[in-house]
Amino acid sequence: MNDFTDPLNALWLQQTTDDPNVYHIQQRAKWERRKQLLYTTIDILVLLPLALIALWFYPDMSLFETLFLIGIVSICAVYTGYILWLRVRVIAIQRQxxxxxxxxxxxxxxxxxxxxxxxxxxxxxxxxxxxxxxxxxxxxxxxxxxxxxxxxxxxxxxxxxxxxxxxxxxxxxxxxxxxxxxxxxxxxxxxx
Amino acid sequence: MLDQQQKQQILQEYAPILSRVATSYEANAAMAQELSQEMCLAVWQSLSKFKGNSSVKTYIYRVAHNKGVSHVAYHANRPKHADMSEHSMDIACSTNVETTVSSNQQIQELLTAVRNLSMSSRQVLTMSMEGLSYQEIGEVMGMNTNQVGVILNRAKKQVKKVLNYE
CATH class of the missing domain: 1.10.287 (Helix Hairpins)
Structure with missing residues (x-):
């Protein structure tokens, strides 16, 4: 419990405080969740054109082109996975x-x-x-x-x-x- | 898992505390208000993940102070617009103008003294002034009670000296 006899504590608690706009906070929380979902979707969708190009042109591609594309798609997939993991980690550490x-x-x-x-x-x-x-x-x-x-x-x-x-x-x-x-x-x- | 109504009640209960915590990190009134809103948002989002491993109180303080620390780290090198005259430090239900002005001044001095403390001293002192026990402050800070005691005594001494309370 607070020691109101301590002048510092009493003074500290005399500050005027703001009332929260709960509705606004709820709306912002929804918006933030959608934003995170959108970012995650974009991160994953960025890989899609590369994968589609690979599938579309695969029959006509030489070994060199196939290997090159597989290399690029693999690097991008690892990079995307890493970014997604980092995003989750950033949110989780706020509760430490x-x-x-x-x-x-x-x-x-x-x-x-x-x-x-x-x-x-x-x-x-x-x-x-x-x-x-x-x-x-x-x-x-x-x-x-x-x-x-x-x-x-x-x-x-x-x-x-x-x-x-x-x-x-x-x-x-x-x-x-x-x-x-x-x-x-x-x-x-x-x-x- | 907490439902929407429980989350709303918790937020209403802790909003004044979050508002005071924000003023310990930010001198500019508008930015302190913004930070207070950010803290409310962070608390709201984090309450969905609350598993009951700690008390709601220490959980909220952790989220709020972490938001404050991020705010300081993000804004540390930006131009400061600390305009204390903007700060509305009115005291509720006060009818005596002279007393109000004097109290306002004292609160301003207290806030300035608190903000001049090192980060950990500032956090420990504000939590103590909010009524948290050594144990609870230790949980929020990730320190043992001895460390909390040492930091708190030093911080109180420093602030009281500035405010001529000793």
């Missing part, structure tokens, strides 16, 4: 004790930074992969050099147009998470 929460938040942010770092590198290596893929196709199907270069050029422009904004977004998120992690580390030293 304060000390554990700070420690776990640091490790979650470290994981997020690792993912973003890997994503940044994969974006940077995307043009190299595109070059490797189209040169591979050119050699595999014995296409004329002009045809190969044309395909490669179009693919490189498309890749750069997609990758550049994505890379900037990753860089900004990385900087934000890094700062947040540093702040949590500073709080962890205060909680020791």
């Amino acid at each position: 004790s304060v000390r554990d929460f700070v420690t776990l938040s640091i490790s979650v942010l470290a994981l997020k930074l690792r993912i973003l770092s890997a994503t940044k590198w994969s974006i940077l290596t995307a043009p190299v992969i595109v070059i490797f893929f189209y040169v591979g196709i050119g050699v595999d199907r014995e296409l004329p050099i002009f045809e190969t270069v044309k395909l490669l050029g179009v693919a490189l422009v498309a890749t750069t147009a997609f990758c550049l904004p994505f890379w900037i977004w990753c860089k900004r998120r990385y900087a934000r998470f890094l700062q947040e992690k540093r702040n949590f580390e500073s709080l962890a030293t205060q909680n020791r």
